[in-house]
Amino acid sequence: MNAQNLDNPNNFFESKVLGHPSGLFVLFFTEMWERFSYYGMRALLVMFFTASVLGDHPGWGWPREHAMSLFGSYTALVYLSTMLGGYFADKLIGFRWAVIVGALLMTLGHGCMAVETPFFIYLGLGLLVFGTGFFKPNMTSIVSLMYKDHPEKKDGAYTIFYMGVNAGAFFGILLCGYLGEKVGWSIGFGLAGVFMLFGLLQFYFMQNIFGTIGLKPIKAKDVVIDKDDTDKRVPFSSWQLIIVGLCSILGLIWVINDPVSKISKGAQNLLNFNIFGMEGTNFTILLALVLFLFLLFFRLTQYSKITRDKLYAVTFFATLTFSFFAVFEQAPGTLTIFARDYTDRVLQGDASLIFLIANSLIAVVPLGIITWVLFLLFGQTFKKFALANLILSASFVIIWMITIWMLLRDFYGAGHLTLSDDTLSMLKIEKVKENLTQIPASWFSVLNSLFIITLAPLFSKWWESKYNPGANVKFGIGMILLGLGMAFLVFGARDIAPGAKTASVSIVWLIFVYLFHTMAELCISPVGLSYVSKLVPARMIAFMFGVWYLAIAIANKVAGILGENSDAIAAEKGISYFFLIITGVAVAIGVTSILLAPLIKKLMHEVK
Incomplete structure (x- = not known):
């Protein structure tokens, strides 16, 4: 029997792929598409902000200082939001719904960014921050719970899961980066959203494969306490919680205000003041740091x-x-x-051909291996989760089409390949031979x-x-x-x-x-x-x-x-x-x- 035993919905090892539960590979592909979208968008963001407003491929023409400031705040908020997402999952909605909510927010975020107007770019970044916070910490929590009774398998499971992370990042940067730079920024941003949607739908329609994991928050009585841990407890007192709250507020004000004040050229600056001869920004950072270090080391002494x-x-x-x-x-x-x-980044002649062949192998070989894993998953789960498998297969058909199109376009553009007019029209490749390759x-x-x-x-x-x-x-x-x-x-x-x-x-x-x-x-x-x-x-x-x-x-x-x-x-x-x-x-x-x-x-x- 390939599907899980209905009398024991958490008997994950009854349906296996490469010696691991089929559910691990559902997480593998979901995480792969999430990382595809995240890293694909990230690869384009700074270049889009700093690209000239003139020409065939206009960006926003920002100074690098503004782009780096916003990008630094965005990535910082992504990591901070994982604490919020973890809290909601643990206390209110469970891991599974946290993943679904996060994936939906990220899909909407990438869709907003494809519009390219300031309002939708900023809205998209905000949705991506909260979406990643809900999604990222709870995927690994599901992996951990699946292997609760098989700790000897956990290292191998995380290795496979980590490969999904890197495969997604690899193809996201390769394809979103290529389309964003060569075709249009909105195409690159939009492609990231398309595959985040595939990841969301695949996870949603196949979530029953996880049995009862992540359906509800873990209650305090269900948490396993280490019996060997006899050290005294040091709960947070009221004044310590006040310091935590103050540090959090000061930190968020600094992270958000920094790019806002620079992009608006000082017109919108919450920290436009001086205290003890210090600028408001420096004072805020220093105060938050001192309070945090004081609280940290005070607690350590207890x-x-x-x-x-x-x-x-x-x-x-x-x-x-x-x-x-x-x-x-x-x-x-x-x-x-x-x-x-x-x-x-411009290659000609033999150098161009060598790069294109290497790039083709880099793209096709990993994609072929992952497609083989996909077929193995089909063999175990298709009867019970046909719709989810069809959605996942559709995503791979599209990824293969884009990859082959990219490689044909580059070989043709560099003069290493001849294509008929009908083929060029069908593949939407312009009939222009540059006899060189420009690496994105x-x-x-x-x-x-x-x-x-x-x-x-x-x-x-x-x-x-x-x-x-x-x-x-x-x-x-x-x-x-x-x-x-x-x-x-x-x-x-x-x-x-x-x-x-x-x-x-x-x-x-x-x-x-x-x-x-x-x-x-x-x-x-x-x-x-x-x-x-x-x-x-x-x-x-x-x-x-x-x-x-x-x-x-x-x-x-x-x-x-x-x-x-x-x-x-x-x-x-x-x-x-x-x-x-x-x-x-x-x-x-x-x-x-x-x-x-x-x-x-x-x-x-x-x-x-």
Whole structure:
């Protein structure tokens, strides 16, 4: 029997694909389309804002400072909203409806952005913030609950799920980025919404495959308490909750006011005041930071020594994670702009042909593998969930059509392929031969997902070997690799004069940047949350995860601020100097992390 036993709706392993429950692959494809839409839109946003208002492909003509400011606030709010979405799921509507609400809001958000007017762009970004907050944290919660009775399978499940995340990001950047840059911004934004809709419908019509998981919030009596956790409880007092509320309000005011005040050129600025000789913005940031650090370290002092030491270690790792993402998140902003304005993306002759063949393999091989997994899922679920399977199959027919169209268009446009007039008309390809290939600026961002899929198994083997380094060393290696990645641009951009608006740097340097940054990500991103779960008592995990995501949210905003200042530094000392500063800071933090390894190891109290 392929469908789940009606007497035991949570017997997930009765219907399996590749040794895992069919429901895992429903989540895989839902997450894949959500990441497709999120990263596809993200790849275009800064370029759309900064594109000239003139020409055949007009944007909004914003200064980079304005675009980076808005983008930094948007990504920060996306991470902050996960706390709101998690709360609603836990207390009110359950994981399943949170995913459905989030997917619907994101579908509407992408649809709004396709209109391209200011009102609909801002409305779309707002819907995407709240939609992602409802969607993102609750998908992983469903995975966790599915494997509650099979912990030995959980690592493999998260690996498969993570592949869905990266596959979605890969195809979203590849296809939305291509259509947005080559055809029209609204087409790229709209395509992201189309596939988010497919993900929503597929999940909605196949949700019964999850049995009773996520139907209602988990009540306090259902939460498993760690019996070995005998440390004293430290509940939040009234004054502490007031500080939490004040920090939240100040932080939101700063994050939202920053782009609003810059885009309106000061006409709308809630922080237009001075206190103690400080500008309102700086005062607000400093006050929120001081209050937050005071509350954090005050609470840490209230626990027993062992718990306190472990929480100090988690705080240290959260600080390193903040530093990592402040640099890593230059990719959709500063690095994409560098690709567009300073990189020689035009290939001719053999170079053009080699790139097009490589790009075809990069696109077709992963898509073929995922389509094969789709057929395996059909074999297990089609009889019971025919409509959902038909919707999912329709999404793949469309993705194959767009991919083949993109590849044919590029081969024809570069003069490597001859097509009849009828074929050109049917495929909507203009009869223009340029005899060259121009790589989309957004294309370089696909390298991150490609390198993750390629390198993740190697790093996993490293972590399982006898040469597995400690936590500090992993973080240190990651920060050093991050800095070395930027060092390639320090060298590659060395001849770009201060104030230059364009240049022709080789694409090789950006490829190396993404290679090293991906290796850095594999050292830090998956490892960090693992150490939180190991070091923090079970009852405090939700709170410390909140602190962790808060660090990432602030890092995304700081990444935008760094990007804002790149133009000023480039105008005075050259863009190479901007990358040199980031290189030096990242490497210094990495070395410091490694040197502090004995101290942090002591604070971790034998936790591996």
